[in-house]
Amino acid sequence: MTDSNRTPQHIAVIMDGNGRWATAHGLPRILGHRAGAAAVRRVVEACSELGVQVLTLYAFSWENWDRPADEVHDLMQLLNEFLVAETPRLLENRIRLRAIGRLHELPPSVQEHLGRVIECTASLDRMTLVLALSYGSRQEIVDAARRLAEQVQQGALRPEQIDESRLAAHLSTSDLPDPDLLIRTSGEQRLSNFLLWQSSYAELYVTPRLWPDFSREDLLDAIADYERRERRFGQVTDSTRGLHIPLSDPATLPHNGASRC
Numbered sequence: 001m002t003d004s005n006r007t008p009q010h011i012a013v014i015m016d017g018n019g020r021w022a023t024a025h026g027l028p029r030i031l032g033h034r035a036g037a038a039a040v041r042r043v044v045e046a047c048s049e050l051g052v053q054v055l056t057l058y059a060f061s062w063e064n065w066d067r068p069a070d071e072v073h074d075l076m077q078l079l080n081e082f083l084v085a086e087t088p089r090l091l092e093n094r095i096r097l098r099a100i101g102r103l104h105e106l107p108p109s110v111q112e113h114l115g116r117v118i119e120c121t122a123s124l125d126r127m128t129l130v131l132a133l134s135y136g137s138r139q140e141i142v143d144a145a146r147r148l149a150e151q152v153q154q155g156a157l158r159p160e161q162i163d164e165s166r167l168a169a170h171l172s173t174s175d176l177p178d179p180d181l182l183i184r185t186s187g188e189q190r191l192s193n194f195l196l197w198q199s200s201y202a203e204l205y206v207t208p209r210l211w212p213d214f215s216r217e218d219l220l221d222a223i224a225d226y227e228r229r230e231r232r233f234g235q236v237t238d239s240t241r242g243l244h245i246p247l248s249d250p251a252t253l254p255h256n257g258a259s260r261c
Contacts, residue, residue, distance in 0.1 A: 008052065009053045010052070010176065011052055011055050011179065012056040012181070012183070012195055012202065013043065013183045014183070014184040014185070015036060015040070015211040017186030018032035021211070022035075024210075037078060037082055040057060043214065045089075048126060054179075055129050056130040057129070060132070060134060061135060062134055063193065065134070076106070087117050094127075095121065096122060096129070097131070098128055098131070099131045099133050100132050100172035102135070106133060106134055132195075136193045137198075138193055140171055141197060148162055173195075173198055181202060181205060182205070183205045183222050184204070184207070185210060185214050187208040203231065207221075
């Protein structure tokens with residue numbers, strides 16, 4: 001059972017393992033991706049029912065463009081099919097669709113379908129589903145830095161005015177909360193250029209389950225694990241008083257003559 005009072009507000013997922021699932025079942029890779037699309041439906045539905053406010057899915061990375069052309073083509077076709085097929089469910093469940101990444105690099109047909117679904121769900125408010133497409137976090141940060149540099153060049157901004165909040169305001173997720181829980185399937189233990197800035201304090205959950213096999217029960221396990229954790233955001237807890245004390249506070253360091261270096 002999950003605690004509705006501690007349900008993560010924003011869950012991000014690195015959906016890994018479609019290809020390995022297909023290989024294990026003696027199937028073409030595209031059928032692994034189709035099985036992965038079914039897992040997306042399960043997780044979106046479950047998150048909506050559980051009260052999750054934002055679900056961000058790593059659907060197609062910037063690096064994925066280097067995959068074989070046939071596989072990229074099949075993935076874009078599958079994305080188009082998904083957008084068309086899922087629009088009624090999004091509307092019925094009041095789920096707003098968003099997309100982040102270098103969307104101008106997507107095929108025109110995908111851009112058209114994506115734009116149409118984003119527009120027709122823009123006013124929905126039960127949950128926001130974010131698809132990361134042609135997305136790379138390093139590229140996102142570079143793009144944000146370029147926009148800030150342009151403002152400096154134009155005289156609209158001074159370099160010393162650039163801080164974390166100003167840079168974050170130029171990221172594609174500027175109007176969304178940072179992820180509370182980041183799930184990665186297939187057992188790989190890396191972020192793979194996904195939401196590097198935004199996930200600075202996200203709780204990480206890695207499961208060996210391949211994405212096509214990821215079920216509602218797996219999601220509940222991940223959320224239950226998250227709810228058992230104590231999020232300190234770089235602080236330490238005084239267990240006797242329940243206080244959070246910043247590590248950088250000199251008052252918390254020992255005064256026994258030991259070196260503080």
